[in-house]
Amino acid sequence: MRISYAWLRDYLKLDLPADELAEKIERTAVEVDGVIRPSAGLKKVVVGHVLECVPHPNSDHLHICQVDVGEADPIQIVCGAPNVAAGQMVIVALPNSWIGGHTKIKRSKMRGEVSNGMLCALDELGFDEKLVPKEVADGIFILPADATPGEPVFSYLGMDDEIIDMSVTPNRGDMLSMNGTAHELAAIYDQTPTMPKVDLTEDAADLADDDLNITVQADEQAVPQYKMRLIKNVTIKPSPLWLQIRIWNAGMRPINNVVDATNYILMQYGQPLHAFDFDQLDAGQVNVRFAKAGEQLTTLDGEERDLLATDLVICSNDKPICLAGTMGGLATEVTDQTTSIALESAIFDAVKIRKTAHNHNLHSEASMRYERGIDHGATEKALDAAAAMIAKLGDGTVTSGIVVGRDEDVQPVEVAITLTRINHVLGTDLSLDTVSDLFKRLDFPTTVTDDTFNVTVPSRRWDIHIPADLIEEVARLYGYDNLPSTLPTGQPTIGKLNETQQAIRDARKLMESAGLTQAISYSLTTDSKARAFALHASDVTTLDFPMSSERTTLRLSLISGLLDDLAYNNARKEQDVALYEQGRVFFSQPEQVRPKEVEHLAGAITGSMVKTAWDTEATPVDFYQIKGIVAGYLKSLALVDPISYVATTAHAEMHPGRTADIYVGDQLVGFVGQIHPTTAKAYKIRETYAFELDLAALIALPKARQQYQPISKFPSITRDVAMLIDDTVTNADIVALINDKGGAHLQDVHLFDLYNGKHVPDGKKSLAYTLTYQDQEATLVDEDVTKAFDKVLSALTEDLGAEIR
Amino acid sequence: MSLQDRLTELRDQGLADIKSADVLKKVNQVKVELLGKKGPITEVLRGMRDLTPEERPKVGAYANEVRDKLQAAIDHRRDELEQAAINKQLAAETLDVTLPGRQVPQGQPHVITQIITELEDLFIGMGYQIVDGDEVEEDYYNFERLNLPKDHPARDMQDTFYITKDVLLRTQTSADQPRSLESHDFSKGPLKVLSPGRVYRRDTDDATHSHQFHQIEGLVVDKHITMADLKGTLTLVANELFGDQFEVRLRPSYFPFTEPSVEADVTCFNCNGKGCAICKQTGWIEVLGAGMVHPHVLEMSGIDPEVYGGFAFGLGPDRFAMLKYGVDDIRNFYLNDVRFLSQFYKKG
DSSP: OEEEHHHHTTTSOOOSOHHHHHHHHHHHTSEEEEEEOTTTTOEEEEEEEEEEEEEOTTOSSOEEEEEEOSSSSOEEEEEOOTTOOTTOEEEEEEEEEEEGGGEEEOOEEETTEEEOSEEOOGGGGTOOGGGSOGGGTTSOOEEOTTOOTTSBSGGGTTTTOOEEEEEOOGGGGGGSSHHHHHHHHHHHHTOOOOOOOOOOOEEEEEEHHHHOEEEEOSOTTTOSEEEEEEEESOOOOOOOHHHHHHHHHTTOOOOOHHHHHHHHHHHHHOOOEEEEEGGGSSTTEEEEEEOOTTOEEEBTTSOEEEOOTTOEEEEETTEEEEETTTEEBSTTOOOTTOOOEEEEEEEOOHHHHHHHHHHTTOOOHHHHHHHHOOOTTOHHHHHHHHHHHHHHHHTOEEEESOEEEEOOOOOOEEEEEEHHHHHHHHTOOOOHHHHHHHHHHTTOOEEEETTEEEEEEOGGGTTOOSHHHHHHHHHHHHOGGGSOOOOOOSSOOOOOOOHHHHHHHHHHHHHHHTTOEEOOOOSEEOHHHHHTTOSSOOOOOBOSSOSSTTSOEEOSOSHHHHHHHHHHHHHTTOOOEEEEEEEEEEEOOTTSSSOEEEEEEEEEEESBSSOOBTTBOOOBOOHHHHHHHHHHHHHHTTBSSOEEEEEOOOOTTEEEEEEEEEEETTEEEEEEEEEOHHHHHHHTOOSEEEEEEEHHHHHHSOBOOOOOOOOOSSOOEEEEEEEEEETTSOHHHHHHHHHHHSOTTEEEEEEEEEEOSTTSOTTEEEEEEEEEEOOSSSOOOHHHHHHHHHHHHHHHHHHHOOEEO | OOHHHHHHHHHHHHHHHHHHOOSHHHHHHHHHHHHSTTSHHHHHHHGGGGSOTTHHHHHHHHHHHHHHHHHHHHHHHHHHHHHHHHHHHHHHTOOOTTSOOOOOOOOOOOHHHHHHHHHHHHHHTTTOEEOOOOSEEEHHHHTGGGTOOTTOGGGGGSOOOBSSSSEEEOSOGGGHHHHHHHHOOGGGOOEEEEEEEEEEOOOOOSSSOOSEEEEEEEEEEESSOOHHHHHHHHHHHHHHHHOTTSOEEEEEEEETTEEEEEEEEEEOTTTTTSOOTTTTTSSEEEEEEEEEEOHHHHHHTTOOTTTOEEEEEEEOHHHHHHHHHTOOOTTHHHHOOHHHHTTOOOOO
């Protein structure tokens, strides 16, 4: 809503700068997008009097004008506008002036004739083309005959006004009008506003009822009020300049006196009005109902619209002529030939209008107001004001009486609140007088009994129903700046992360210290990417009406998004990328309406984690590096059950020879491995290793009780074993066997060498382990260790076919 | 020559030899030669048996004095030479300390996580619990229980991804509020929760819009929570994120689930309130929305608004990060370009 400061001064005595007023509105009522100054940036644009206008000898359309600009001698200006003529008062951009679009006008020569400036059209002064009246769109603008040559032109065009552009919140529909804004500012500045008076003269001999006949078929909730007036013998013509100025400064285009009057009253009262050409109605008959399927209506913008059963329509003899509260129909539009006006002032249900505006993508000044609500107590006042204005501007007569299709009994709302309650909620210590005064400034009639205020809220503030609404009125008028600033007191509470939240934070820290940077990827992706890398088979959760084919489905894994991130980096020549993500995946649950959201942890690494440097050779990431990161993290969880890595070919997107499922006990908690080269190619990434862990499952698993183990005072003894063994025997097999046969004092088995190069027969590999023995209670005897060690050696030979070296 | 003179001669000669010894080996050699069992001083002492009983102690004392002096000179010289040798070795070991240290791979938290963690810690310190609601939520909790019935115009502000007619991707972490309210046991004290998390809006991604972003909602409900408490809390948040040199202003706003509703602005940190492109010439930057919990929201959760009341606030870490670090494209947060991620050093 654009509020003209000049117009506001009709209501209130306001002297403060517009910026201060805007700031006050913003701090007390609604957001302000800015203060518009139409003349900002324009300079040396003055009134000119065209004394002489002759055709240019070398042109078929230019004219040479001698223009009085208030100086001793007239100046010569060449003008190309078709409507320029001697005797006119015009807009002159003098040499070195600045006009709209930050354009500078210079003295020039046009086809041999000197031109000392330019005669201007409105759009050349920076007017939005949408606001320029159509009749002056194709030529220069002609100022009133009493303009004074040489004076700046701005005051003649309302361009010296300052316009406050308010962004009105949905609850403050009352401020979508000058009257409402004036009431608000009156409360803010403690003034009594001068409200507009309606001076309506009716033609007592001509009863509106005789010519107009209204039936409202729609229910009372959809159409609580529907009223019309009939104005006859109207002459359609352009509005006077003062009205045009108010209209264009409000951000609308002046059309003609009748339409401008309805728009003016709309701005003034916030009541949408619609003017029908009475002679286009079928025998003066008007009916209001819901549209029927298959009905059509051509609206004012020339669009033929298929009406929906949810649309309220105004009909004449049951033929739709107007989309109620949204846009009029072309057939009953006011034209230059119109002489009688049927003027509508009505209230339509906010939800119905919202649906119609939404379904037809038709958002108008009227629909916007209906959606936010209308003052149910002002329909007649606005109707009278508009009828009087139309009659005055169009030299017509208003027939006698309002034709009422439907009316309702509008009662003010009574809300009671105690001073104690106000202070309790605001944390203030306001006195009875202070609060009484605020209600008085709002012009809410109030009686006080003990500490209770009984407040009568006028219909113009339909947003106020309950005590909390009154508290807001008190708070904002008293000023949020004046509220004390405290912190909640009361019973203390313990603030603390719960176990899961702490575990998630710990996981993040561990990933970061292992060299992985946190990524946050999109949860929504394509169907196939959403399904990729799923730890458990599951259906996906899909949007009903996605915005794009790239974002249709909720992910089942985090790896998929990380690979997109890697691809983004690889495409930008970033080859070394190590990312992790912690977030949710969404397993659908057939029996539930919502999917199961499970916290996961995943990582993806490509390239090397350290760059080649003067002392370091970059090593490309491999399976064992990423497994080390996973193992380090799992170790930090102190899980009771043993962790095992089992080779798997079950994940279609993973390398079948380089992927392990991760188990804790016999529960599958994740997998780690190399991305399948085919998958990597599809994602447009280089060789990549990744893991995905079910973090929620890991957090839920039993944790070892932390208990101090005394450090043995007795020395340990080590034995090394090197063996040649079949490639098919895994490290896990060997370690398991050693642990099984190692005896009571075997403390640790450590693989220190793996070799399968030269001198190792095909199908074999060479492995070497250190076995550490220790007794907590006594010094180990060498012979005992040897005995135990020999048992291991023979088991390795007999059970696994190892050749001890 | 008297024994004393002989000792003096030995002393002077010895001191000269020690001084001229330029390697440790020579010092040791001088020591053996002078002070050894077959050395001249031992020999002098052996000659003392020829002296008178009166002379004996004098010469003996003098001999000890000479021996101690020589021993001290030897020790001193030895230290000198050892120190010189160490210094020589250290000089040879000198490194270019300006060469870079060996790399240790080091990751870091996402900038949005940094902001969320910072605020979580601030509020944990004030006794808040952290609540993680579901990202897939029912329309009923996301909207209706927050006083946003179907067809409410304020729903236009939040275009929504629906999964079914009744299930959606949450548009606000306030969706947790009704669940927190209905599950809280007020006999155990006030409800104080902070809900950070991902939210979704049906938007086309561009520099200033993202279909996925983050929100942090706070909610406090107790028997006596005031708007002044809200103001104090919001001021604390703004100071934590932007520094306490900036002014905070509250101004009226509208949210269906709070009444009164306010928005909080801080002085534009870029221009200090003078007006610039970042604050659109207003001198203020809008940072969060808040208000006193609407009585209907409490009632719908079975809480008597005559007895209990509270405040709620919400803010966007993405927007904070954009403002605080001058990030001009919100998509940067979700594309995970390592050149972007690595710019925010602070640890979460």
